[in-house]
Amino acid sequence: xxxxxxxxxxxxxxxxxxxxxxxxxxxxxxxxxxxxxxxxxxxxxxxxxxxxxxxxxxxxxxxxxxxxxxxxxxxxxxxxxxxxxxxxxxxxxxxxxxxxxxxxxxxxxxxxxxxxxxxxxxxxxxxxxxxxxxxxxxxxxxxxxxxxxxxxxxxxxxxxxxxxxxxxxxxxxxxxxxxxxxxxxxxxxxxxxxxxxxxxxxxxxxxxxxxxxxxxxxxxxxxxxxxxxxxxxxxxxxxxxxxxxxxxxxxxxxxx
Amino acid sequence: xxxxxxxxxxxxxxxxxxxxxxxxxxxxxxxxxxxxxxxxxxxxxxxxxxxxxxxxxxxxxxxxxxxxxxxxxxxxxxxxxxxxxxxxxxxxxxxxxxxxxxxxxxxxxxxxxxxxxxxxxxxxxxxxxxxxxxxxxxxxxxxxxxxxxxxxxxxxxxxxxxxxxxxxxxxxxxxxxxxxxxxxxxxxxxxxxxxxxxxxxxxxxxxxxxxxxxxxxxxxxxxxxxxxxxxxxxxxxxxxxxxxxxxxxxxxxxxxxxxxxxxxxxxxxxxxxxxxxxxxxxx
Numbered sequence: 175x176x177x178x179x180x181x182x183x184x185x186x187x188x189x190x191x192x193x194x195x196x197x198x199x200x201x202x203x204x205x206x207x208x209x210x211x212x213x214x215x216x217x218x219x220x221x222x223x224x225x226x227x228x229x230x231x232x233x234x235x236x237x238x239x240x241x242x243x244x245x246x247x248x249x250x251x252x253x254x255x256x257x258x259x260x261x262x263x264x265x266x267x268x269x270x271x272x273x274x275x276x277x278x279x280x281x282x283x284x285x286x287x288x289x290x291x292x293x294x295x296x297x298x299x300x301x302x303x304x305x306x307x308x309x310x311x312x313x314x315x316x317x318x319x320x321x322x323x324x325x326x327x328x329x330x331x332x333x334x335x336x337x338x339x340x341x342x343x344x345x346x347x348x349x350x351x352x353x354x355x356x357x358x359x360x361x362x363x364x365x366x367x368x369x370x371x372x373x374x375x376x377x378x379x380x381x382x383x384x385x386x387x388x389x390x391x392x393x394x395x396x397x398x399x400x401x402x403x404x405x406x407x408x409x410x411x412x413x414x415x416x417x418x419x420x421x422x423x424x425x426x427x428x429x430x
Numbered sequence: 431x432x433x434x435x436x437x438x439x440x441x442x443x444x445x446x447x448x449x450x451x452x453x454x455x456x457x458x459x460x461x462x463x464x465x466x467x468x469x470x471x472x473x474x475x476x477x478x479x480x481x482x483x484x485x486x487x488x489x490x491x492x493x494x495x496x497x498x499x500x501x502x503x504x505x506x507x508x509x510x511x512x513x514x515x516x517x518x519x520x521x522x523x524x525x526x527x528x529x530x531x532x533x534x535x536x537x538x539x540x541x542x543x544x545x546x547x548x549x550x551x552x553x554x555x556x557x558x559x560x561x562x563x564x565x566x567x568x569x570x571x572x573x574x575x576x577x578x579x580x581x582x583x584x585x586x587x588x589x590x591x592x593x594x595x596x597x598x599x600x601x602x603x604x605x606x607x608x609x610x611x612x613x614x615x616x617x618x619x620x621x622x623x624x625x626x627x628x629x630x631x632x633x634x635x636x637x638x639x640x641x642x643x644x645x646x647x648x649x650x651x652x653x654x655x656x657x658x659x660x661x662x663x664x665x666x667x668x669x670x671x672x673x674x675x676x677x678x679x680x681x682x683x684x685x686x687x688x689x690x691x692x693x694x695x696x697x698x699x700x701x702x703x704x705x706x707x708x709x710x711x712x713x
Contacts, residue, residue: 253577278589285588290581296591296657318592 176238178203178344178376179224184233186216186223192400193219197233199395199405203343206370206377208391208408210384210423216400217380218348224378225265225346226255237262237344260287264337264345268352270329273336274321280307280332281317287340306335310365327358331365338369345377351386363389384427388412396420440487440520446470450488450643454634457645462611463575464558469641479512479537480638482554486535489550489634490516495523497531502539502680502697509537528700538601540622542679542701545631547648553616555637558644560604560614580612583655591660600665606653607646621664621680626652669694674705 177200186193194216201207209217222228224235226247236244237258247255259265267273274283284303285293293299304314310331321329330350337345350366351359367390370377379390387394388408395405396417404417415421438444446468453467472480490496496516500509504526512535513524525531528543535552545551561571564582574580583604590598603620607613615626616635626633626646633646646652656662670677672693679701681694696702 252573253579256577256579275585278585279592281592282585282588286581286585289584289588290579294584294658296588297659299588300592 175203176244177201178205178238179378180234180236180238180244181224182234182236184220184223184235185231186219186228187231192216194223194397194400197395197402199402201344201376201378203376204374205393206375206379206391208387208394209378209380209397210382210387210394211397212382212423215397217382217397219400220397221346221348221378221380225263226259227265257291260290261340262343264334264342266330266333266337266345266347266350268349270321270326270333273333274329276321279318279320280312280324283321283332284336284339287336291340302339303335306339307332309338309369310335311361327354327362330354330362334366334369338373338375341373343376345375347377347379349381349383350379351381351383359386366390384412384424396423434518437519439492440490440516441473442470442484442487446484447488450484453643454485454488454645457634457643458632458647460611461646461650462607462613462644464642464644466641467643469638472638473515474511476639477556478508479535479554481636481640481643482535482537482552482638483512483515483636484638485552485634485636485643486512486516486533487520489552490520490522490533492520492522494532495525495530497525497528497534497700498536499534499539499541499698499700500537501682502541502701503699505699526700527704536618538617538619539680539697540618540625542696542698543704544625545629547630549631551629551631551633553618553633553635555614555616555635555640555642558614558635558637558640558642560612575611578610580606583612584657587655587657587660591657597656597660597662603662604655606655608650609653612655613644613646613652619665619680620654620662623652623654623662624664628652667694671696671702674702674709676702676705 179201182198184197185195197220211217223230229248234246236246239245281300281303284306285299288299288302304317307317308314312328312331321332324332351362381387391408394408394411395402398419404411404420412424415424450467453465457465472483498509498513500506516522517524528541533550537554559571561574564586565571587597601619602614602617603623605613605615605623628649630648632648635644654662667681671681673695676696679696679698682697683692683694685692
Protein backbone atom coordinates (compact mmCIF):
# COMPACT_ATOMS: atom_id res chain seq x y z
CA UNK A 175 0.00 0.00 0.00
CA UNK A 176 1.10 3.54 -0.83
CA UNK A 177 0.89 6.50 1.50
CA UNK A 178 -1.76 8.99 0.36
CA UNK A 179 0.59 11.93 0.66
CA UNK A 180 4.37 11.82 0.78
CA UNK A 181 6.20 15.01 1.67
CA UNK A 182 9.98 15.25 1.40
CA UNK A 183 12.20 18.13 2.42
CA UNK A 184 9.48 20.73 1.92
CA UNK A 185 10.85 24.27 2.32
CA UNK A 186 9.15 27.58 1.61
CA UNK A 187 11.11 30.81 1.98
CA UNK A 188 9.72 34.33 1.91
CA UNK A 189 12.87 36.06 0.72
CA UNK A 190 15.38 35.51 3.51
CA UNK A 191 12.71 34.64 6.05
CA UNK A 192 11.60 31.09 6.63
CA UNK A 193 7.97 30.07 6.01
CA UNK A 194 8.49 26.43 6.73
CA UNK A 195 11.69 24.44 6.53
CA UNK A 196 12.63 20.89 5.67
CA UNK A 197 9.31 19.22 6.50
CA UNK A 198 8.99 15.53 5.67
CA UNK A 199 6.19 13.13 6.54
CA UNK A 200 3.80 10.58 5.11
CA UNK A 201 0.05 10.53 5.47
CA UNK A 202 -1.82 7.25 5.12
CA UNK A 203 -5.40 6.75 3.90
CA UNK A 204 -7.95 7.36 6.65
CA UNK A 205 -5.42 9.05 8.89
CA UNK A 206 -5.93 12.44 10.51
CA UNK A 207 -2.80 14.48 11.04
CA UNK A 208 -2.80 17.52 13.29
CA UNK A 209 -0.37 20.42 12.91
CA UNK A 210 -0.08 22.57 16.02
CA UNK A 211 2.07 25.51 16.97
CA UNK A 212 1.79 29.16 17.90
CA UNK A 213 0.83 31.94 15.49
CA UNK A 214 3.49 32.57 12.87
CA UNK A 215 5.06 29.15 13.25
CA UNK A 216 4.44 28.29 9.58
CA UNK A 217 1.36 26.08 9.95
CA UNK A 218 -0.70 27.81 7.30
CA UNK A 219 2.27 28.16 4.95
CA UNK A 220 2.84 24.43 5.22
CA UNK A 221 -0.85 23.70 4.59
CA UNK A 222 -0.90 25.96 1.53
CA UNK A 223 2.17 24.19 0.14
CA UNK A 224 0.59 20.80 0.75
CA UNK A 225 -2.73 21.73 -0.87
CA UNK A 226 -1.16 23.02 -4.12
CA UNK A 227 -1.91 26.67 -3.44
CA UNK A 228 1.64 27.87 -2.78
CA UNK A 229 4.65 26.56 -4.67
CA UNK A 230 7.41 25.45 -2.30
CA UNK A 231 10.96 26.78 -2.69
CA UNK A 232 12.31 23.25 -2.58
CA UNK A 233 11.17 19.75 -1.73
CA UNK A 234 8.31 17.69 -3.14
CA UNK A 235 4.72 16.86 -2.32
CA UNK A 236 3.59 13.61 -3.90
CA UNK A 237 -0.05 12.52 -3.90
CA UNK A 238 -1.32 9.01 -4.56
CA UNK A 239 -3.52 9.70 -7.61
CA UNK A 240 -6.12 7.13 -8.65
CA UNK A 241 -4.52 6.65 -12.08
CA UNK A 242 -0.75 6.93 -11.71
CA UNK A 243 0.02 6.34 -8.03
CA UNK A 244 2.37 8.74 -6.26
CA UNK A 245 2.79 11.90 -8.38
CA UNK A 246 4.46 15.19 -7.59
CA UNK A 247 1.59 17.69 -7.48
CA UNK A 248 3.72 20.60 -8.62
CA UNK A 249 5.06 18.64 -11.60
CA UNK A 250 1.63 17.76 -12.98
CA UNK A 251 -0.19 20.25 -15.22
CA UNK A 252 -2.55 22.90 -13.96
CA UNK A 253 -5.74 21.28 -15.38
CA UNK A 254 -4.93 18.04 -13.63
CA UNK A 255 -4.13 19.82 -10.36
CA UNK A 256 -7.41 21.71 -10.51
CA UNK A 257 -9.29 18.52 -11.18
CA UNK A 258 -7.60 16.94 -8.18
CA UNK A 259 -8.49 19.90 -5.99
CA UNK A 260 -12.15 19.65 -6.79
CA UNK A 261 -12.61 15.90 -6.84
CA UNK A 262 -10.09 14.17 -4.59
CA UNK A 263 -9.41 17.02 -2.20
CA UNK A 264 -11.31 19.37 0.01
CA UNK A 265 -10.06 22.60 1.50
CA UNK A 266 -11.84 24.02 4.55
CA UNK A 267 -10.77 27.60 5.15
CA UNK A 268 -10.50 29.22 8.53
CA UNK A 269 -12.83 31.97 7.40
CA UNK A 270 -15.81 30.32 5.66
CA UNK A 271 -16.24 33.45 3.55
CA UNK A 272 -12.99 32.54 1.76
CA UNK A 273 -14.30 29.13 0.79
CA UNK A 274 -17.89 29.99 -0.09
CA UNK A 275 -19.61 32.03 -2.76
CA UNK A 276 -21.49 34.46 -0.59
CA UNK A 277 -23.67 35.76 -3.41
CA UNK A 278 -25.37 32.49 -4.35
CA UNK A 279 -27.65 30.17 -2.38
CA UNK A 280 -26.51 27.36 -0.09
CA UNK A 281 -27.68 24.77 -2.62
CA UNK A 282 -25.62 26.35 -5.40
CA UNK A 283 -22.60 26.44 -3.10
CA UNK A 284 -22.82 22.72 -2.47
CA UNK A 285 -23.66 21.98 -6.12
CA UNK A 286 -20.81 24.03 -7.59
CA UNK A 287 -18.26 21.23 -7.38
CA UNK A 288 -20.67 18.81 -8.99
CA UNK A 289 -21.29 21.22 -11.86
CA UNK A 290 -17.57 21.84 -12.20
CA UNK A 291 -16.95 18.15 -12.82
CA UNK A 292 -19.73 17.98 -15.38
CA UNK A 293 -23.08 17.35 -13.61
CA UNK A 294 -25.77 18.90 -15.82
CA UNK A 295 -29.00 17.58 -14.29
CA UNK A 296 -30.62 20.21 -12.08
CA UNK A 297 -32.83 17.75 -10.18
CA UNK A 298 -30.01 15.43 -9.17
CA UNK A 299 -27.64 18.29 -8.27
CA UNK A 300 -30.32 19.70 -6.01
CA UNK A 301 -31.08 16.32 -4.45
CA UNK A 302 -27.42 15.80 -3.60
CA UNK A 303 -27.12 19.32 -2.19
CA UNK A 304 -30.15 18.67 -0.02
CA UNK A 305 -28.74 15.37 1.20
CA UNK A 306 -25.42 16.96 2.14
CA UNK A 307 -27.02 19.89 3.89
CA UNK A 308 -28.89 17.42 6.08
CA UNK A 309 -25.69 15.47 6.73
CA UNK A 310 -24.09 18.60 8.16
CA UNK A 311 -27.25 19.35 10.16
CA UNK A 312 -28.50 22.31 8.14
CA UNK A 313 -32.28 22.40 7.70
CA UNK A 314 -33.27 21.44 4.13
CA UNK A 315 -35.60 24.45 4.01
CA UNK A 316 -32.62 26.73 3.92
CA UNK A 317 -31.30 25.32 0.66
CA UNK A 318 -32.31 28.46 -1.27
CA UNK A 319 -31.12 30.94 1.36
CA UNK A 320 -28.00 33.02 0.85
CA UNK A 321 -25.03 32.17 3.10
CA UNK A 322 -25.18 35.81 4.23
CA UNK A 323 -28.15 34.86 6.39
CA UNK A 324 -26.31 31.96 8.06
CA UNK A 325 -24.61 31.99 11.46
CA UNK A 326 -20.85 31.41 11.80
CA UNK A 327 -21.25 27.77 12.75
CA UNK A 328 -23.68 27.13 9.90
CA UNK A 329 -21.31 28.77 7.42
CA UNK A 330 -18.53 26.48 8.55
CA UNK A 331 -20.79 23.43 8.18
CA UNK A 332 -21.92 24.63 4.77
CA UNK A 333 -18.30 24.92 3.74
CA UNK A 334 -17.69 21.36 4.88
CA UNK A 335 -20.72 20.09 2.92
CA UNK A 336 -19.49 21.92 -0.18
CA UNK A 337 -16.13 20.18 0.11
CA UNK A 338 -17.40 16.70 0.83
CA UNK A 339 -20.04 16.48 -1.89
CA UNK A 340 -17.59 15.00 -4.42
CA UNK A 341 -16.40 12.38 -1.90
CA UNK A 342 -12.80 13.54 -1.54
CA UNK A 343 -10.13 11.29 -0.08
CA UNK A 344 -8.13 14.04 1.57
CA UNK A 345 -9.33 17.17 3.32
CA UNK A 346 -7.18 20.12 4.39
CA UNK A 347 -8.56 22.12 7.27
CA UNK A 348 -7.20 25.41 8.51
CA UNK A 349 -8.48 26.16 12.01
CA UNK A 350 -11.90 24.65 11.31
CA UNK A 351 -13.28 25.79 14.67
CA UNK A 352 -11.61 29.20 14.80
CA UNK A 353 -13.95 32.03 15.73
CA UNK A 354 -16.78 29.80 16.95
CA UNK A 355 -18.08 29.76 20.48
CA UNK A 356 -17.38 26.71 22.62
CA UNK A 357 -20.70 24.88 22.33
CA UNK A 358 -20.81 25.34 18.57
CA UNK A 359 -17.18 24.20 18.43
CA UNK A 360 -18.07 21.02 20.28
CA UNK A 361 -20.90 20.19 17.88
CA UNK A 362 -18.76 20.92 14.85
CA UNK A 363 -15.98 18.71 16.20
CA UNK A 364 -18.51 15.95 16.82
CA UNK A 365 -19.73 16.29 13.27
CA UNK A 366 -16.22 16.33 11.80
CA UNK A 367 -15.21 13.29 13.79
CA UNK A 368 -18.28 11.39 12.63
CA UNK A 369 -17.79 12.35 8.98
CA UNK A 370 -14.11 11.47 9.03
CA UNK A 371 -14.84 8.04 10.50
CA UNK A 372 -17.88 7.31 8.34
CA UNK A 373 -16.26 8.31 5.06
CA UNK A 374 -12.74 7.05 5.84
CA UNK A 375 -11.33 10.49 5.04
CA UNK A 376 -7.72 11.38 5.48
CA UNK A 377 -7.29 14.90 6.81
CA UNK A 378 -4.65 17.42 7.71
CA UNK A 379 -5.90 19.77 10.39
CA UNK A 380 -4.05 22.94 11.29
CA UNK A 381 -4.97 24.31 14.69
CA UNK A 382 -3.54 26.19 17.61
CA UNK A 383 -6.11 24.59 19.91
CA UNK A 384 -4.65 21.49 21.51
CA UNK A 385 -8.11 20.27 22.54
CA UNK A 386 -9.18 20.23 18.89
CA UNK A 387 -6.00 18.36 17.99
CA UNK A 388 -6.61 15.80 20.72
CA UNK A 389 -10.19 15.16 19.60
CA UNK A 390 -9.59 14.92 15.86
CA UNK A 391 -6.01 13.95 15.15
CA UNK A 392 -4.41 10.54 15.25
CA UNK A 393 -0.95 11.98 14.80
CA UNK A 394 0.50 15.33 15.64
CA UNK A 395 3.29 17.56 14.35
CA UNK A 396 4.44 20.44 16.51
CA UNK A 397 5.87 23.41 14.60
CA UNK A 398 7.99 26.25 15.76
CA UNK A 399 9.64 28.93 13.61
CA UNK A 400 8.88 26.98 10.47
CA UNK A 401 10.40 23.72 11.66
CA UNK A 402 8.79 20.56 12.93
CA UNK A 403 10.19 20.14 16.45
CA UNK A 404 8.29 17.07 17.48
CA UNK A 405 5.93 14.55 15.93
CA UNK A 406 4.22 11.34 16.98
CA UNK A 407 0.90 9.89 18.10
CA UNK A 408 -1.37 12.59 19.50
CA UNK A 409 -1.73 11.14 22.99
CA UNK A 410 1.98 10.49 23.19
CA UNK A 411 2.94 14.03 22.17
CA UNK A 412 0.42 15.68 24.42
CA UNK A 413 0.85 13.45 27.49
CA UNK A 414 4.61 13.03 27.32
CA UNK A 415 6.08 15.98 25.43
CA UNK A 416 9.83 15.71 24.85
CA UNK A 417 10.81 18.97 23.23
CA UNK A 418 10.97 21.97 25.58
CA UNK A 419 8.72 23.98 23.26
CA UNK A 420 6.06 21.26 23.24
CA UNK A 421 6.27 21.09 27.01
CA UNK A 422 5.70 24.83 27.15
CA UNK A 423 2.79 24.58 24.72
CA UNK A 424 1.08 21.79 26.66
CA UNK A 425 1.59 23.51 30.00
CA UNK A 426 0.15 26.79 28.76
CA UNK A 427 -3.31 25.32 28.18
CA UNK A 428 -5.76 26.77 30.69
CA UNK A 429 -7.62 24.20 32.76
CA UNK A 430 -11.09 25.41 33.67
CA UNK B 431 -23.17 60.91 -50.59
CA UNK B 432 -19.64 62.16 -51.05
CA UNK B 433 -17.11 61.36 -48.38
CA UNK B 434 -15.94 63.99 -45.93
CA UNK B 435 -12.69 65.82 -46.69
CA UNK B 436 -9.61 65.38 -44.52
CA UNK B 437 -10.46 61.93 -43.22
CA UNK B 438 -8.98 58.62 -44.25
CA UNK B 439 -11.39 56.10 -45.77
CA UNK B 440 -13.74 54.90 -42.95
CA UNK B 441 -12.21 57.32 -40.42
CA UNK B 442 -9.42 55.09 -39.00
CA UNK B 443 -5.89 55.24 -40.44
CA UNK B 444 -4.62 52.28 -42.43
CA UNK B 445 -2.19 51.03 -39.74
CA UNK B 446 -4.98 50.90 -37.17
CA UNK B 447 -7.27 49.06 -39.55
CA UNK B 448 -4.47 46.59 -40.26
CA UNK B 449 -4.02 45.99 -36.52
CA UNK B 450 -7.76 45.41 -36.08
CA UNK B 451 -7.84 43.05 -39.07
CA UNK B 452 -5.02 41.01 -37.55
CA UNK B 453 -7.06 40.71 -34.34
CA UNK B 454 -10.12 39.72 -36.38
CA UNK B 455 -8.16 37.03 -38.26
CA UNK B 456 -7.01 35.56 -34.98
CA UNK B 457 -10.54 35.73 -33.58
CA UNK B 458 -11.91 33.90 -36.62
CA UNK B 459 -9.19 31.26 -36.28
CA UNK B 460 -10.16 30.59 -32.65
CA UNK B 461 -13.97 30.85 -32.53
CA UNK B 462 -15.22 32.47 -29.33
CA UNK B 463 -11.76 33.44 -28.03
CA UNK B 464 -11.41 37.07 -26.97
CA UNK B 465 -8.49 38.69 -28.77
CA UNK B 466 -7.10 41.86 -27.19
CA UNK B 467 -6.64 44.80 -29.57
CA UNK B 468 -5.53 48.42 -29.31
CA UNK B 469 -8.92 50.09 -29.16
CA UNK B 470 -8.85 53.72 -30.40
CA UNK B 471 -10.63 56.79 -29.19
CA UNK B 472 -13.68 57.21 -31.43
CA UNK B 473 -15.84 60.28 -31.98
CA UNK B 474 -18.63 58.88 -29.81
CA UNK B 475 -18.78 57.81 -26.14
CA UNK B 476 -17.98 54.35 -24.85
CA UNK B 477 -21.14 52.32 -24.67
CA UNK B 478 -22.51 53.76 -27.90
CA UNK B 479 -20.78 51.24 -30.12
CA UNK B 480 -17.09 52.18 -30.27
CA UNK B 481 -16.08 48.51 -30.58
CA UNK B 482 -18.56 47.75 -33.33
CA UNK B 483 -17.61 50.91 -35.24
CA UNK B 484 -13.91 50.01 -35.22
CA UNK B 485 -14.61 46.50 -36.47
CA UNK B 486 -16.90 47.83 -39.18
CA UNK B 487 -14.29 50.42 -40.20
CA UNK B 488 -11.68 47.67 -40.52
CA UNK B 489 -13.76 45.32 -42.68
CA UNK B 490 -15.79 47.73 -44.83
CA UNK B 491 -14.75 48.49 -48.42
CA UNK B 492 -15.98 51.03 -51.00
CA UNK B 493 -18.17 48.38 -52.67
CA UNK B 494 -19.96 47.39 -49.47
CA UNK B 495 -23.50 48.25 -48.48
CA UNK B 496 -24.00 49.03 -44.82
CA UNK B 497 -27.02 48.52 -42.59
CA UNK B 498 -27.04 49.60 -38.95
CA UNK B 499 -29.66 48.55 -36.43
CA UNK B 500 -30.23 49.37 -32.78
CA UNK B 501 -32.75 47.20 -30.90
CA UNK B 502 -33.77 45.88 -34.31
CA UNK B 503 -34.74 49.35 -35.59
CA UNK B 504 -33.06 51.26 -38.41
CA UNK B 505 -34.42 54.63 -37.33
CA UNK B 506 -33.14 55.03 -33.75
CA UNK B 507 -30.55 57.67 -32.84
CA UNK B 508 -27.62 55.29 -32.51
CA UNK B 509 -28.37 53.50 -35.78
CA UNK B 510 -28.92 56.72 -37.72
CA UNK B 511 -25.74 58.32 -36.37
CA UNK B 512 -23.47 55.35 -37.11
CA UNK B 513 -24.96 54.86 -40.57
CA UNK B 514 -24.39 58.53 -41.39
CA UNK B 515 -20.90 58.38 -39.93
CA UNK B 516 -19.85 55.72 -42.44
CA UNK B 517 -21.77 57.32 -45.28
CA UNK B 518 -19.72 60.47 -44.68
CA UNK B 519 -16.29 59.06 -43.85
CA UNK B 520 -16.31 56.12 -46.27
CA UNK B 521 -18.88 57.17 -48.84
CA UNK B 522 -20.40 53.67 -48.84
CA UNK B 523 -23.94 52.88 -49.85
CA UNK B 524 -26.36 52.32 -46.96
CA UNK B 525 -29.58 50.39 -46.82
CA UNK B 526 -32.30 49.40 -44.40
CA UNK B 527 -32.97 46.09 -46.13
CA UNK B 528 -31.24 43.15 -44.51
CA UNK B 529 -30.99 41.16 -47.73
CA UNK B 530 -29.25 44.01 -49.59
CA UNK B 531 -26.60 44.70 -46.95
CA UNK B 532 -23.12 43.18 -47.04
CA UNK B 533 -22.09 44.55 -43.62
CA UNK B 534 -24.64 44.87 -40.81
CA UNK B 535 -23.68 46.54 -37.56
CA UNK B 536 -26.06 45.65 -34.76
CA UNK B 537 -26.87 46.40 -31.18
CA UNK B 538 -29.20 44.07 -29.22
CA UNK B 539 -30.66 42.09 -32.15
CA UNK B 540 -29.97 39.69 -34.99
CA UNK B 541 -32.18 40.50 -38.01
CA UNK B 542 -35.21 38.23 -38.50
CA UNK B 543 -34.41 37.76 -42.19
CA UNK B 544 -31.98 34.83 -42.36
CA UNK B 545 -28.45 35.96 -43.21
CA UNK B 546 -26.63 34.61 -46.23
CA UNK B 547 -23.08 33.61 -47.08
CA UNK B 548 -20.86 36.63 -47.69
CA UNK B 549 -22.66 38.89 -45.21
CA UNK B 550 -20.87 40.16 -42.10
CA UNK B 551 -22.74 40.84 -38.86
CA UNK B 552 -20.88 43.17 -36.47
CA UNK B 553 -22.03 43.25 -32.85
CA UNK B 554 -21.43 46.06 -30.37
CA UNK B 555 -20.37 44.47 -27.09
CA UNK B 556 -20.44 46.26 -23.73
CA UNK B 557 -18.82 43.52 -21.61
CA UNK B 558 -17.16 40.65 -23.48
CA UNK B 559 -16.27 38.44 -20.51
CA UNK B 560 -19.04 35.90 -19.78
CA UNK B 561 -17.53 35.02 -16.40
CA UNK B 562 -17.14 38.61 -15.23
CA UNK B 563 -19.97 38.71 -12.67
CA UNK B 564 -18.87 35.38 -11.25
CA UNK B 565 -15.16 36.05 -11.10
CA UNK B 566 -13.92 39.65 -10.95
CA UNK B 567 -10.21 38.87 -11.54
CA UNK B 568 -9.13 39.05 -15.18
CA UNK B 569 -6.12 36.75 -14.56
CA UNK B 570 -8.46 34.12 -13.16
CA UNK B 571 -11.08 34.35 -15.93
CA UNK B 572 -8.34 33.97 -18.53
CA UNK B 573 -7.13 30.87 -16.74
CA UNK B 574 -10.68 29.55 -16.61
CA UNK B 575 -10.98 30.01 -20.38
CA UNK B 576 -7.59 28.38 -20.95
CA UNK B 577 -8.63 25.33 -18.93
CA UNK B 578 -12.26 25.33 -20.17
CA UNK B 579 -13.19 25.52 -16.51
CA UNK B 580 -16.78 26.67 -16.94
CA UNK B 581 -18.61 25.06 -14.00
CA UNK B 582 -19.18 28.46 -12.40
CA UNK B 583 -21.43 29.53 -15.27
CA UNK B 584 -23.82 26.73 -14.45
CA UNK B 585 -23.90 27.92 -10.84
CA UNK B 586 -25.58 31.07 -12.13
CA UNK B 587 -28.13 29.09 -14.12
CA UNK B 588 -28.74 26.83 -11.09
CA UNK B 589 -29.37 29.91 -9.02
CA UNK B 590 -31.91 31.15 -11.57
CA UNK B 591 -33.88 27.92 -11.43
CA UNK B 592 -33.70 27.79 -7.63
CA UNK B 593 -35.11 31.30 -7.36
CA UNK B 594 -37.53 31.55 -10.27
CA UNK B 595 -38.26 27.94 -11.21
CA UNK B 596 -36.76 28.41 -14.67
CA UNK B 597 -33.66 29.92 -16.26
CA UNK B 598 -34.56 33.59 -15.94
CA UNK B 599 -31.65 34.98 -17.98
CA UNK B 600 -33.36 36.46 -21.03
CA UNK B 601 -30.61 38.37 -22.79
CA UNK B 602 -26.83 38.05 -23.12
CA UNK B 603 -27.44 34.34 -22.62
CA UNK B 604 -24.07 32.47 -22.42
CA UNK B 605 -23.17 30.16 -25.30
CA UNK B 606 -20.45 27.61 -25.91
CA UNK B 607 -18.81 28.18 -29.29
CA UNK B 608 -17.45 25.28 -31.34
CA UNK B 609 -17.59 23.11 -28.21
CA UNK B 610 -14.73 25.03 -26.62
CA UNK B 611 -14.99 28.70 -25.64
CA UNK B 612 -17.68 30.20 -23.47
CA UNK B 613 -18.91 33.42 -25.07
CA UNK B 614 -21.19 36.33 -24.29
CA UNK B 615 -23.29 37.01 -27.37
CA UNK B 616 -23.63 40.72 -26.38
CA UNK B 617 -27.03 41.78 -25.05
CA UNK B 618 -29.18 40.15 -27.74
CA UNK B 619 -32.36 38.47 -26.44
CA UNK B 620 -32.00 34.72 -26.02
CA UNK B 621 -34.67 34.57 -28.74
CA UNK B 622 -31.82 35.27 -31.16
CA UNK B 623 -29.38 32.70 -29.77
CA UNK B 624 -30.50 29.84 -32.06
CA UNK B 625 -29.82 32.10 -35.08
CA UNK B 626 -26.11 32.15 -34.24
CA UNK B 627 -25.86 28.37 -34.58
CA UNK B 628 -24.55 27.29 -38.01
CA UNK B 629 -25.17 30.76 -39.41
CA UNK B 630 -23.79 31.16 -42.97
CA UNK B 631 -22.71 34.77 -42.24
CA UNK B 632 -19.52 35.83 -40.48
CA UNK B 633 -20.25 37.20 -37.00
CA UNK B 634 -17.76 39.65 -35.47
CA UNK B 635 -17.92 41.11 -31.97
CA UNK B 636 -16.18 44.31 -30.92
CA UNK B 637 -15.87 45.68 -27.39
CA UNK B 638 -14.28 49.15 -27.51
CA UNK B 639 -13.90 49.98 -23.85
CA UNK B 640 -12.80 46.45 -22.90
CA UNK B 641 -10.52 46.27 -25.97
CA UNK B 642 -11.56 42.80 -27.10
CA UNK B 643 -12.58 41.31 -30.44
CA UNK B 644 -14.08 37.85 -30.90
CA UNK B 645 -15.81 36.04 -33.70
CA UNK B 646 -18.07 33.21 -34.77
CA UNK B 647 -17.04 32.06 -38.28
CA UNK B 648 -19.71 30.87 -40.74
CA UNK B 649 -21.25 27.46 -40.03
CA UNK B 650 -19.96 27.20 -36.47
CA UNK B 651 -21.62 25.26 -33.71
CA UNK B 652 -23.07 27.63 -31.07
CA UNK B 653 -24.77 26.00 -28.11
CA UNK B 654 -26.70 27.83 -25.40
CA UNK B 655 -25.93 26.47 -21.94
CA UNK B 656 -28.69 24.63 -20.09
CA UNK B 657 -29.50 21.72 -17.80
CA UNK B 658 -30.71 18.31 -18.99
CA UNK B 659 -33.99 18.72 -17.11
CA UNK B 660 -34.30 22.44 -17.86
CA UNK B 661 -33.47 22.72 -21.57
CA UNK B 662 -32.83 26.05 -23.29
CA UNK B 663 -36.00 27.79 -24.45
CA UNK B 664 -36.71 31.08 -26.25
CA UNK B 665 -39.36 33.65 -25.45
CA UNK B 666 -42.88 33.23 -26.84
CA UNK B 667 -45.73 35.71 -27.20
CA UNK B 668 -49.48 35.18 -27.12
CA UNK B 669 -49.99 38.18 -29.41
CA UNK B 670 -49.04 38.80 -33.03
CA UNK B 671 -47.42 42.01 -34.27
CA UNK B 672 -50.12 44.71 -34.31
CA UNK B 673 -48.77 46.21 -37.54
CA UNK B 674 -47.79 43.28 -39.76
CA UNK B 675 -49.40 40.33 -37.95
CA UNK B 676 -46.14 38.40 -37.64
CA UNK B 677 -46.28 35.56 -35.09
CA UNK B 678 -42.68 34.37 -35.31
CA UNK B 679 -40.62 37.52 -34.71
CA UNK B 680 -39.35 39.19 -31.55
CA UNK B 681 -42.03 41.61 -30.30
CA UNK B 682 -41.61 44.86 -28.36
CA UNK B 683 -44.30 45.86 -25.91
CA UNK B 684 -45.24 49.50 -26.53
CA UNK B 685 -47.32 51.39 -23.96
CA UNK B 686 -49.82 53.54 -25.86
CA UNK B 687 -51.64 55.50 -23.13
CA UNK B 688 -51.83 55.85 -19.36
CA UNK B 689 -54.91 53.60 -19.04
CA UNK B 690 -53.07 50.30 -19.46
CA UNK B 691 -53.27 50.29 -23.24
CA UNK B 692 -50.40 48.57 -24.99
CA UNK B 693 -49.54 47.03 -28.32
CA UNK B 694 -46.97 44.51 -29.50
CA UNK B 695 -44.91 45.30 -32.58
CA UNK B 696 -41.94 43.67 -34.31
CA UNK B 697 -38.63 44.95 -32.98
CA UNK B 698 -37.07 44.37 -36.42
CA UNK B 699 -38.41 47.32 -38.45
CA UNK B 700 -37.12 45.99 -41.80
CA UNK B 701 -38.88 42.65 -41.23
CA UNK B 702 -42.11 44.45 -40.30
CA UNK B 703 -42.03 46.86 -43.23
CA UNK B 704 -41.25 44.22 -45.84
CA UNK B 705 -44.12 42.07 -44.54
CA UNK B 706 -46.50 45.02 -44.86
CA UNK B 707 -45.36 45.73 -48.39
CA UNK B 708 -45.82 42.09 -49.36
CA UNK B 709 -49.29 42.03 -47.80
CA UNK B 710 -50.33 45.20 -49.64
CA UNK B 711 -48.99 43.79 -52.90
CA UNK B 712 -51.05 40.62 -52.40
CA UNK B 713 -54.25 42.59 -51.80
